[in-house]
Amino acid sequence: MTAPGLDPDGCIAREGALGRVPPAFAPVVADARARITALFGPERLHSAYLYGSIPRGTATPGVSDLDLLLALRRPPTAADRADAVALEAGLDAAHPAIDGAGILLSDLDTLLGELERHDLGWFVACLCTPLLGEDLAARLPRYRPTSLLARETNGDLGLLLPRWRERLAAARTEAELSALARAVGRRTVRTGLTLVMPRWGGWTSDLELSAEVFGRYYPGRAGQLRLAAGLGRRPSADRAALTLLIEDLGPWLAAEYRAVHGEKAPRPAGP
Secondary structure, eight states, X not given: OOOTTBOTTSSBOOOOOGGGSOGGGHHHHHHHHHHHHXXXXXXXXXXXXXXXXXXXXXXXXXXXXXXXXXXXXXXXXXXXXXXXXXXXHHHHHHOTTSSOEEEEEEEHHHHHSSTTTTTHHHIIIIIEEEEEEOOGGGGSOXXXXXXHHHHHHHTTHHHHHHHHHHHHHXXXXXXXXXXXXXXXXXXXXXXXXXXXXXXXXXXXXXXXXXXHHHHHHOGGGHHHHHHHHHHHHSOOOXXXXXXXXXXXXXXXXXHHHHHHHOOOOOOOOOO
């Protein structure tokens, strides 16, 4: 029997499709397509993708955010980033169905390069749904739930913990705490899932199922990962919960990940 999230050949199946977008989110997806086309144009944009709960068909109106990846023909510039921020704000203001919009920017050489083959490449091929342009998945390999994939997707949690600590210490508003809770919760759960992914032999982006699967292998930490899943899906300004994840679960998870899968290959410093 095929494991969850895999195709009949044992490779991770692409999880989203435009046909799965719930009707409540169809207008925002259509608007995103039109705005991206008008703002970036073919001279800058190679292709655009949806990812997250909307193309998976599990989004909740007024709760879920709109997640987009834009693949540019050259490395993103400050102007590209400014346009993406303006696009995020415009989509969020125009569509009450979404609770914010997030746009990732990358470029063809990065997405198709060897360094990102088992991270951003896998992300495009398996977690992204084509919205505009040529689908880069046709130029990428098929992926299995291996230790290599685990290492290259989430083997850098230890690098994130200091940044999360800084954000938590600096947070003064409920909005800042909730935004951090969403980021910490989602990344922690997905790290927990990929830690056990090769042993489990499947794939899922569902946060609750990810926490359940993780708990089968690490029952002593199951409650903490369920807490992370709750924050990732319904963020709150719970400073105590964030402290627990960042100061207790996070360091343990990073150390266990290194012991099981090793560390992610270093990336060049950003601009």
